[in-house]
Amino acid sequence: MxxxxxxxxxxxxxxxxxxxxxxxxxxxxxxxxxxxxxxxxxxxxxxxxxxxxxxxxxxxxxxxxxxxxxxxxxxxxxxxxxxxxxxxxxxxxxxxxxxxxxxxxxxxxxxxxxxxxxxxxxxxxxxxxxxxxxxxxxxxxxxxxxxxxxxxxxxxxxxxxxxxxxSAEEYTAKQQQILNQKATKKEKKAHCVKETGQNERRKIKKRKAESDVYKRADVSKSITNNVSDYVRKEKNKNAVFASLFKSGQEKKNANDLMMTVGGMRYTLS
Missing domain, CATH: 3.30.40.10 (Zinc/RING finger domain, C3HC4 (zinc finger))
Incomplete structure (x- = not known):
């Protein structure tokens, strides 16, 4: 000192x-x-x-x-x-x-x-x-x-x-953490939307296929109905045409019997 x-x-x-x-x-x-x-x-x-x-x-x-x-x-x-x-x-x-x-x-x-x-x-x-x-x-x-x-x-x-x-250091670190959380959440949401979109497209495709089947069935039914209506109208107009659609239980006339017997007579066995 x-x-x-x-x-x-x-x-x-x-x-x-x-x-x-x-x-x-x-x-x-x-x-x-x-x-x-x-x-x-x-x-x-x-x-x-x-x-x-x-x-x-x-x-x-x-x-x-x-x-x-x-x-x-x-x-x-x-x-x-x-x-x-x-x-x-x-x-x-x-x-x-x-x-x-x-x-x-x-x-x-x-x-x-x-x-x-x-x-x-x-x-x-x-x-x-x-x-x-x-x-x-x-x-x-x-x-x-x-x-x-x-x-x-x-x-x-x-x-x-x-x-x-x-503080400035805490602020920067926490902000980056929040931004990372938002980015992760956004990616998950986009993935879910993508999967949902694919599922919706599959459902739409399935519904369209089922609809096409129903449409084809409706078309076939419509054609059948039209043919039935046409046959019924023609049967009323033409007796010869109507005779083509007689059932086997109906009483046969002489011409029918002749054709049937003649066919059996000349049929080769």
């Missing part, structure tokens, strides 16, 4: 610059979180109810999101959004006693967790329950996990939650 070169700088004044970088990084992260909890992820406009959340933890103005979906102008960062089925409507608990500054802006958070009373200000992790859309703190959900929502009493058929405000 006596100017021998072995002094270690442990005092605050010597570490000031190193701590400044950490403070600046933390301030930037706080600013990003504050931006996310107060503004729509797509339009960057102030959040106005109704508010929806996607599986990546982004918050959107529902009207703005719907307009982008209809116009098909969704940015690449939100390519996992294809319809309103990809988002969940959020039920926030309002904080009525939020104070305002001189400019009329809210100093405190608009929303809070009704279970832990933690403010929704970006400093605490919050989750959205998929079954009912209630927004509570992650700590309250972890400690008081239940089969019913502790806010609205809805039965939670799924214990799935959507964590809000993921």
């Amino acid at each position: 006596g100017n021998d070169g072995g002094v270690i700088a442990v005092k605050r004044k010597f570490m000031r610059h190193a701590q400044g970088e950490k403070k600046q990084e933390k301030a930037e992260q706080d600013l990003v979180r504050l931006q996310k909890i107060k503004h729509c992820a797509i339009s960057e406009e102030p959040l106005l109810e109704p508010i929806v959340a996607c599986r990546l933890g982004n918050l959107y103005n529902k009207q703005v999101l719907l307009e982008h979906l209809l116009a098909r102008t969704i940015p690449d960062r939100f390519q996992h959004l294809k319809s309103l089925r990809d988002v969940v409507s959020c039920n926030f608990s309002h904080k009525d006693n939020a104070k305002s500054d001189q400019c009329g802006e809210k100093k405190e958070a608009f929303y809070y967790c009704p279970i832990s009373m933690v403010e929704f200000n970006g400093c605490h992790q919050f989750v959205v329950l998929e079954s009912c859309g209630c927004v509570i703190s992650a700590k309250a959900w972890k400690e008081l996990r239940s089969k019913e929502c502790l806010v609205c009493g809805t039965h939670l058929s799924k214990e799935k939650t959507i964590p809000l405000f993921l």
Whole structure:
């Protein structure tokens, strides 16, 4: 410690610059979180109810999101959004006693967790329950996990939650996972449609073959009926023609007997 070169700088004044970088990084992260909890992820406009959340933890103005979906102008960062089925409507608990500054802006958070009373200000992790859309703190959900929502009493058929405000690394990984799931689901659906189409074509071909059989039978029946009608009409018109269709039990006349006997007489045995 006596100017021998072995002094270690442990005092605050010597570490000031190193701590400044950490403070600046933390301030930037706080600013990003504050931006996310107060503004729509797509339009960057102030959040106005109704508010929806996607599986990546982004918050959107529902009207703005719907307009982008209809116009098909969704940015690449939100390519996992294809319809309103990809988002969940959020039920926030309002904080009525939020104070305002001189400019009329809210100093405190608009929303809070009704279970832990933690403010929704970006400093605490919050989750959205998929079954009912209630927004509570992650700590309250972890400690008081239940089969019913502790806010609205809805039965939670799924214990799935959507964590809000993921980090950049988590966001990219989860987005890729969602896109892969969608691609797999689309392939399965296409395969099912293909099999269904083949089955339908086989059924149509079978019905057509059966129909052709019935048509041929109807044609044969029609021809038979026409021939029967023609024979009946001709029998009424011509006695000689009618004699060709006499049954063996009918009484034979002299000419018939002569032809029969003559035929037997001159038949070679």
